[in-house]
Amino acid sequence: MAFPFACNKCLLFLVVLLHASAAIAATALDNSIDLASLLAFKAASTSGGGGTVSDNIIAANWTTDVPSCTWVGVRCSWQYPPRVVSLNFSSFSLQGTISSHLSNLSFLSYLNLHNNSLFGTIPDALGRLPRLATLYLGQNLLSDPIPPSIFNISSLIYVSLALNNLSGSLPTQVLLPPIERISIASNFHTDHIPADLARCSTLQEIYLSENKLTGSVPSSLGNLSELVVLALGNNQFTEAIPTSIGNLTKLQYLYLAFNHLKGKIPKEMGNLVNLQVLHLHVNGIAGSIPISLCNASKMIVLEVSTNNLTGPVPATLGKSMPILQKLQMAENALSGGLDFIAYLANSKDLNILEVTTNQFEGVLPDAYGNLSMNLQYFLVSLNNISEKSLQDWGI
Numbered sequence: 001m002a003f004p005f006a007c008n009k010c011l012l013f014l015v016v017l018l019h020a021s022a023a024i025a026a027t028a029l030d031n032s033i034d035l036a037s038l039l040a041f042k043a044a045s046t047s048g049g050g051g052t053v054s055d056n057i058i059a060a061n062w063t064t065d066v067p068s069c070t071w072v073g074v075r076c077s078w079q080y081p082p083r084v085v086s087l088n089f090s091s092f093s094l095q096g097t098i099s100s101h102l103s104n105l106s107f108l109s110y111l112n113l114h115n116n117s118l119f120g121t122i123p124d125a126l127g128r129l130p131r132l133a134t135l136y137l138g139q140n141l142l143s144d145p146i147p148p149s150i151f152n153i154s155s156l157i158y159v160s161l162a163l164n165n166l167s168g169s170l171p172t173q174v175l176l177p178p179i180e181r182i183s184i185a186s187n188f189h190t191d192h193i194p195a196d197l198a199r200c201s202t203l204q205e206i207y208l209s210e211n212k213l214t215g216s217v218p219s220s221l222g223n224l225s226e227l228v229v230l231a232l233g234n235n236q237f238t239e240a241i242p243t244s245i246g247n248l249t250k251l252q253y254l255y256l257a258f259n260h261l262k263g264k265i266p267k268e269m270g271n272l273v274n275l276q277v278l279h280l281h282v283n284g285i286a287g288s289i290p291i292s293l294c295n296a297s298k299m300i301v302l303e304v305s306t307n308n309l310t311g312p313v314p315a316t317l318g319k320s321m322p323i324l325q326k327l328q329m330a331e332n333a334l335s336g337g338l339d340f341i342a343y344l345a346n347s348k349d350l351n352i353l354e355v356t357t358n359q360f361e362g363v364l365p366d367a368y369g370n371l372s373m374n375l376q377y378f379l380v381s382l383n384n385i386s387e388k389s390l391q392d393w394g395i
Helices: 001-030 032-045 053-061 100-103 124-128 148-152 195-199 217-223 243-247 267-271 291-293 367-370 385-390
Strands: 074-078 083-090 110-112 117-120 134-136 141-144 159-162 165-169 182-185 190-191 205-207 229-231 254-257 278-280 301-303 308-311 326-327 332-338 353-354 361-362 377-379
Touching: 001 074, 100 124, 124 134, 124 326, 195 217, 217 353, 243 267, 267 291
Parallel strands: 083 110, 110 134, 117 141, 134 159, 141 165, 159 182, 165 190, 182 205, 205 229, 229 254, 254 278, 278 301, 301 326, 308 332, 326 353, 332 361, 353 377
Antiparallel strands: 074 083
């Protein structure tokens, strides 16, 4: 009768042995430094999570019973032993802080913690990641200045720190040879744009809007010949738009609105033949709209409202912009007639035409009837346009 009992003991021993063997095998597949770094990240970034779905997933999935390379959000290399190359926790409801132990993941090339509730500072130690190419920490609650070490990661290509509570000056020493995209918009940064930024010759996109940056728009930015996007709106920049902007012949999107810019629209902007979106509204820009701007034949949005612009609108402005959708020039001191409307008939996708609160005079030309069938808003009030001509068109 002792035989069944002995078998039960044997079976129990085998189960324990197999479980232990599996755990040992799982551990053997892990690099000990990477494993320790991941566990430190787990402890720091899920603390105080209050039992969120993401916390539960990490708690259930991130166990040493299985190789860490199989954990949710983790991707490893194919080498042996495998090394962690990617952490992706975008929109994962993480709370807590970013562990400085992540800097020990020496093969990490991709770190995405976008759209969580992480707070505290960005660890200076992240600047020691020798292979990091992509760093997405945007849309969190991170605060304090950006550690200078981040801008000295020689492998970094994309960095997004937007939509946080970061403050202070931007790091003055920037050494990012392969960098292509920098997004630090919607924070509380003050002071000037660092001059070293213009040394990053591979830059294609710069997003620094919605901060408290001061000074002038650096003329050295005109050296960034690969630039496609330059977004500096909603800051406190003063002085004139540098003429060197005209060197950015690949530029497609230029956002300088909601600043305190003065001077004139540089005629050199006529060199921006690939420009599609131009936002200069709500500044103190004076002078006339340069006729050279008509060279921007790919323009979709042209917004220069709420400035101190004077003189007539170039008559051929619309002739060379066949895909123009929005033309907004309200709240200036523009004068002359509305003859330029005749050429806007070439813009078949035009849906917003706003010229209200200027000093235009005369009558609404017959060419108004040839404007795009997609036109939804034509705002022309508070000018010196003949009331009768407006009534004739039902305006």
